[in-house]
Structure formats: structure tokens, C-alpha cells
Amino acid sequence: MDFQSKIALVTGSGRGIGRAIALHFASHGADVVVNFFRNRAPAEETAQEIQKLGRRALLVKADVGDLDDLNRLFDEIEKEFGGLDILVHNAASGYNRPAMEQKPKGWEWTMNINARALLFAAQRAVPLMEKRGGGKIVSISSPGSGRVLPDYVVVGASKAALESLTRYLGVELITKKINVNAVSPGVVKTDALNYFASMGNQDRILQEFVKQVPAGRLITPEEIAEVVAFLCTPAADMIVGQIIAVDGGYMLPISK
Numbered sequence: 001m002d003f004q005s006k007i008a009l010v011t012g013s014g015r016g017i018g019r020a021i022a023l024h025f026a027s028h029g030a031d032v033v034v035n036f037f038r039n040r041a042p043a044e045e046t047a048q049e050i051q052k053l054g055r056r057a058l059l060v061k062a063d064v065g066d067l068d069d070l071n072r073l074f075d076e077i078e079k080e081f082g083g084l085d086i087l088v089h090n091a092a093s094g095y096n097r098p099a100m101e102q103k104p105k106g107w108e109w110t111m112n113i114n115a116r117a118l119l120f121a122a123q124r125a126v127p128l129m130e131k132r133g134g135g136k137i138v139s140i141s142s143p144g145s146g147r148v149l150p151d152y153v154v155v156g157a158s159k160a161a162l163e164s165l166t167r168y169l170g171v172e173l174i175t176k177k178i179n180v181n182a183v184s185p186g187v188v189k190t191d192a193l194n195y196f197a198s199m200g201n202q203d204r205i206l207q208e209f210v211k212q213v214p215a216g217r218l219i220t221p222e223e224i225a226e227v228v229a230f231l232c233t234p235a236a237d238m239i240v241g242q243i244i245a246v247d248g249g250y251m252l253p254i255s256k
Contacts, residue, residue, distance in 0.1 A: 001229050001230070001233055002029060003025055003028045003029045003030035003086075003229075003232070004028075004029035004030075005029070006025070006029065006030040006031070006085040007030065007032075007033070007077075007083060007084050007085050007086070007132075008022070008025045008030045008031070008033065008084075008085060008086035008087075008232075009032075009033040009035065009073075009077060009084060009087050009088065010022040010025070010033070010034065010035065010090055011035045011064050011088065011089055011090050011091035011121070012036065012037075012064075012090045012091030012092065013032070013034045013035055013043065013046055013088075013090065014034065014036040014039050014040075014042040014045075014046055015042045015043075015046075016188075016221055017090060017140060017188060017221045017224050017225070018091070018140075019042070019046045019221070020220075020224065020225040021088055021090060021221075021224070021225040021228050021229075022050065023046065023049055023053075023225075024222065024225035024226065024228075024229050025086065025229065025232075026049075026050040026053045026055040026057070027053055029055070030055060030085075030086070031055050031056035031057070031058075031081065032050050032055060032056075032057055033057075033058045033060060033073075033076075033077055033080075033081075034046050034047045034050070034057055034058065034060070035060050035061075035073060035091065036061055037061065037062065037063045037064075037091070040061065043061075044059065058076065058077065058080050058081070060072075060077075064089075064117040064121065065093070065109065065112035065113035065116065065117055066112070067120060070117060070120055070121060070124070071124065074121070074124035077128065082128075082131070083128045083129070083132045084125055084129055084132070084135065085129065085135050085232075086135060086136050086137075086138075087121060087122070087125045087135070087136070087137045088137075088139075088140070088228060089118045089121060089137070089140065089162075090140045091113060091117065092113060092114050092155075093109065093110060093113045093114065094106075094109075094110040094113075094114065094152075094154055094155035094158065095109070095110060095154055095155075096150075096152060096155065097151050097153075097154075098151055098153070102153060102154055106154055107154055110154045110155055110158050111154075111157070111158050111161065113158075114155065114158035114159060114161075115158045115159075115162045118137075118139055118165050118166075118169075119165055119169075122137060122169055122173070125137065126173065126176065126178060129176075129178055130176060133177065134176065134178055135177075135178045135179075136178070136179050136180075136181075136232040136236075137169065137173070137178060137179070137180040137181075138180075138182065138183060138228050138231050138232065139162055139165075139166055139181075139182040139183075140182070140183055140185065140224070140228075141159045141162055141163050141166075141182045141183065141184040142155065142159040142184060142185070143184060143186065143245075143247065143250070144156035144159055145159035145160040145162070145163050145184070145243075146160065147251065162182065163182055163184075166180055166181060166241055166242075166243065167241040168241075170240045170241025170242070171241055174240050179231070179236060179237065179239065179240060180241060181231050181236070181239055181240070181243070182242070182243045182244070183224060183227050183228055183243075183246055184243050184244065184245045185219055185224050185246050185247060186213065186219055186245070186246065186247025186248055186251065187209045187212070187213060187219065187247070187250060188218065188219045188220070188221060188224060189218040189219070189220055189221070212250060213247070213248040213249065213250045214248060214249030214250070214252065215248030215249055216248075217248065218248075219246060219247065219248060223246060224246055227244060227246050231244070
């Protein structure tokens with residue numbers, strides 16, 4: 001994969017999947033906009049790693065769920081680079097509670113970051129991509145968009161909205177030579193998963209996750225990054241509005 005002279009924005013790229021995606025693009029020649037909201041230190045580390053690879057890194061603190069912050073993020077990209085080739089909407093948040101315990105604030109927070117941000121980021125990204133002859137937009141979704149996961153109602157609804165936006169944007173923007181797709185990871189081995197597992201018997205919990213994956217292991221952030229990157233290559237020019245599952249078969253069996 002060759003991303004020489006490409007400019008990529010990866011939201012929520014300080015840690016986990018976002019970090020892996022940002023570093024993957026940089027390792028293949030792209031300059032990268034590293035976005036974070038709360039945790040500056042890991043985002044700075046990501047930016048430093050990108051610079052060690054010989055690429056430019058623009059570090060921007062912005063809450064993509066806030067429209068003023070989102071617009072400021074794109075203002076900084078336009079000022080620094082003048083254009084954009086790739087937008088990866090990875091930033092996500094949410095309140096995991098039963099449906100009957102959800103509150104309006106949690107709904108709005110989750111929807112704004114996970115779904116609304118894609119629509120309005122696309123509106124800002126498109127003119128920057130048109131300057132460069134087209135572009136690619138990829139979002140990170142979740143199996144909870146279509147399956148019922150414990151206490152996942154608001155996040156699941158936001159990811160379902162994200163996938164719907166992916167289809168609508170895909171059809172509308174392909175006329176501008178901009179591909180829009182999404183990747184839906186299964187159980188990914190990240191710090192967040194390790195933290196969750198640390199709340200109980202870590203080895204046992206991780207083993208239970210692995211048992212549910214027909215491929216027999218967890219997915220790595222780097223494997224997600226590979227698929228995201230592929231969707232941003234010319235080889236994927238005819239993939240439009242699709243949700244690509246990368247889960248080792250996790251969502252296929254009804255039960256095991």
C-alpha cells in the first residue's frame with residue numbers, strides 16, 4: 001500500500017484501533033492528523049511515532065461530538081495542509097446501561113460523537129477532498145449495530161445510525177470520487193478490553209471471549225488498520241457504502 005503524499009485524519013487516534021490506523025498510514029507514507037479529546041499523553045506519543053517514521057503529524061484536541069470543536073478541527077487541517085485525502089471516523093463513546101436507565105444526556109453525548117460527527121465531518125471533509133481529486137471516508141462500527149449486546153442500547157443505536165449514514169453518504173459521494181465505507185470489528189485486543197478484563201479474572205474473561213471466535217483468537221488493532229487502509233486504496237474504488245466485518249467469524253454462530 002502506498003500512501004505517499006496523502007493526508008489522513010484519524011479521529012480518536014491516541015490509543016487502540018485509532019492509534020494502529022494512524023501509524024499504519026504513516027508507515028506507508030501518509031501525513032496524519034492525530035485527534036484526541038481527553039487523553040493528551042498517548043496522542044502525543046502517537047504523533048511522535050508518526051514523526052519518527054518521517055511523516056508530518058498534526059495533533060489536534062477536539063471533541064468531534066461538539067460542532068464548534070469539529071469545525072475547528074477541520075479549520076486547522078485546512079490551514080496546515082490545504083486539503084485532505086482520507087477521513088477515518090474512529091472516535092467513539094457511550095454510556096453502557098440498560099435501556100430503562102438511559103438518560104437524555106447520555107443519548108445525546110453518544111449519538112453526537114458516534115453518529116452525528118460522521119455526517120458533519122463529511123460535510124467539511126468533502127471540499128478538502130475535492131481539491132485533491134477525491135478521497136476515502138471509513139468509519140469504525142460495531143456488531144452492536146445489529147445485534148443486542150448487554151447494556152449496549154445507546155451505543156448500538158448510534159452505530160446503527162452510523163452504518164445508515166455510511167450507505168447514504170456512499171451513494172451520494174461516489175459521484176465526487178469519494179468512497180464511503182465502514183469496518184465493524186469483532187472482539188479486538190486493546191487496552192480497553194484488558195481494562196475490562198482486569199475487573200475480574202483477566203485470563204478467564206479473555207479465554208471466554210476467544211471461545212466465541214471461530215478463528216480461535218482475538219483480532220488485533222493492526223488487522224483492523226490493514227482493512228481500513230485497503231478501503232482507502234484504488235483497489236477498493238468500487239466498494240461503496242459497505243460495512244465490512246472483521247471478526248474472525250464472531251457474529252456468525254447463533255451459539256456454541
